[in-house]
Amino acid sequence: MAIQDPFILLSLLLLLLLLISFISTLIYRTSTPQCTCKICHAYVTSTWSIHFTNLSDWYTHLLNKSPTKTIHIHVLNNLITSNHESVQYILKTRFQNYPKGKPFSLILGDFLGRGIFNVDGDSWRFQRKMACLELGNLSMRSHAFEVVNDEIDRRLVPVLSSFSKSSSQREGLDLDLQDVFRRFSFDVICKFSFGFDPRCLDVSLPVSDLAVAFDLASRLSAERAMNPSALVWRMKRVLNVGSERRLKEAIDTVDAFAGEVIRERNKLGSCSGHGDLLSRFMATTKDPEYLRDIIVSFMLAGRDTVASALTGLFWLLARHPQVVATIREEVAEVEALTSFDQIHEHHYLQAVVFEGMRLFPPIQFNSKFCLENDTFPDGTFVKKGTRVTYHPYAMGRMESIWGSDCLDFKPERWLKNGVFLQETPFKYPVFQAGYRMCLGKEMALVEIKSVVISLLQRFDIELATPVRTPRFSPGLTATFTGGLQVRVSERRGKT
Numbered sequence: 001m002a003i004q005d006p007f008i009l010l011s012l013l014l015l016l017l018l019l020i021s022f023i024s025t026l027i028y029r030t031s032t033p034q035c036t037c038k039i040c041h042a043y044v045t046s047t048w049s050i051h052f053t054n055l056s057d058w059y060t061h062l063l064n065k066s067p068t069k070t071i072h073i074h075v076l077n078n079l080i081t082s083n084h085e086s087v088q089y090i091l092k093t094r095f096q097n098y099p100k101g102k103p104f105s106l107i108l109g110d111f112l113g114r115g116i117f118n119v120d121g122d123s124w125r126f127q128r129k130m131a132c133l134e135l136g137n138l139s140m141r142s143h144a145f146e147v148v149n150d151e152i153d154r155r156l157v158p159v160l161s162s163f164s165k166s167s168s169q170r171e172g173l174d175l176d177l178q179d180v181f182r183r184f185s186f187d188v189i190c191k192f193s194f195g196f197d198p199r200c201l202d203v204s205l206p207v208s209d210l211a212v213a214f215d216l217a218s219r220l221s222a223e224r225a226m227n228p229s230a231l232v233w234r235m236k237r238v239l240n241v242g243s244e245r246r247l248k249e250a251i252d253t254v255d256a257f258a259g260e261v262i263r264e265r266n267k268l269g270s271c272s273g274h275g276d277l278l279s280r281f282m283a284t285t286k287d288p289e290y291l292r293d294i295i296v297s298f299m300l301a302g303r304d305t306v307a308s309a310l311t312g313l314f315w316l317l318a319r320h321p322q323v324v325a326t327i328r329e330e331v332a333e334v335e336a337l338t339s340f341d342q343i344h345e346h347h348y349l350q351a352v353v354f355e356g357m358r359l360f361p362p363i364q365f366n367s368k369f370c371l372e373n374d375t376f377p378d379g380t381f382v383k384k385g386t387r388v389t390y391h392p393y394a395m396g397r398m399e400s401i402w403g404s405d406c407l408d409f410k411p412e413r414w415l416k417n418g419v420f421l422q423e424t425p426f427k428y429p430v431f432q433a434g435y436r437m438c439l440g441k442e443m444a445l446v447e448i449k450s451v452v453i454s455l456l457q458r459f460d461i462e463l464a465t466p467v468r469t470p471r472f473s474p475g476l477t478a479t480f481t482g483g484l485q486v487r488v489s490e491r492r493g494k495t
């Protein structure tokens, strides 16, 4: 019998919501580790936010003070470390004991499926091998260089020009550079990996349903991990309500896009001449779900990370005109870059990019799960089943690693006699380190450096509203809340 009276329907709905909230609270209370220590109390009551802008800033403060550089948030059953010896232990020495683990693969499973970021064991090894072949390949490097520079010349530069003070149509309008970088890197990764151009970056800054859905899916998936108990989001998922309902809708939009890319590629057949990442995987499987997971993983890998690195870097550059002047001097003799390898010749620029990501790593923290009881080199006991997190954001701000000027933006710290010297990745795990180190590092560096060179040669960029400490939004990668609002002006004689 269908209920048609709207009053009864509304009452039933209210009753259902009350029931869900009651059961959620009950589950939360019974399944969350209870702890009243000072740190856990500050976490649960959010009182840390009285003194710190971001949760990561509070963790950095705690880790700086900790003698072992490791802290335990008991209510989350999470050990967080910024100790580089422990990082090496987790990512290399005892790699087998610290997989991504089931809890995370469940949390991210709906969005990332069985893609490389969300699997361990044979499935990970296979995808890593395939991606390695693709990203390490010489002709792929020159393809990446072409895709990046085409997107800069035909889209990025025209967009900034149209917003510049000298443009007759727009008298120096504020521009959200973070939004522009996300559009830019989305186009680049899609063109590079799947030979598909989503055309997100355009002078009209079109609304892209796909990009909006992708952001939402990424944010809501990350928020699942912030629940002290997984049962809360799982119940909402079963009932298809609230954030879980929105997550499902967002994932449906992303799935429809991936399905379209696969269908188009199937139509073209094997003689399409596409030698990209998707073709490599399609030659090994026809499973559309698996191919969808691969597409989503690479969109995530290549889009948000690069955009985040660029956003943090341009915020720093706007506050350090002397660094901008030195970059311009270094690249002055090169009018246009012509190859992937040539870009590594700029040592100062390389130092600037590494220094930018030291202070603003795109992936601020990364977690694994401990399989068997263990002890870190710093003496911390790690109980089986504990979530273990290394924290590149905090590590970039450790006095014990970088010295007392660790909060200053000083590219020179990476140079010895003008030559760039890399720090061990265990002290600087921005691209992770050990067996699962990022496979797109070279491509990311080419993208970031090409953008910096092109934009600094043509434009002066200043912050529209100078903020002292950026605030980050929750998500899988670091995102400035409110974007990065800038004013752009074209440099005379440089366009």
Ligand code: HEM
Pocket: 116, 117, 128, 131, 135, 301, 302, 303, 305, 306, 309, 361, 362, 363, 366, 429, 430, 431, 432, 435, 436, 437, 438, 439, 440, 441, 443, 444
């Ligand atoms: C500044 C830009 C980037 C940063 C900071 C970065 C950082 C990272 C980090 C921290 C991981 C480890 C993630 C985890 O295991 O949970 C990772 C993995 C990975 N990255 Fe990147 N990444 C960047 C750009 C890229 C790009 C452009 C691509 C592809 C073209 C890419 C491809 C990958 C892949 C395939 C993995 C998985 C490696 C594995 O699990 O074996 N990354 N990256």
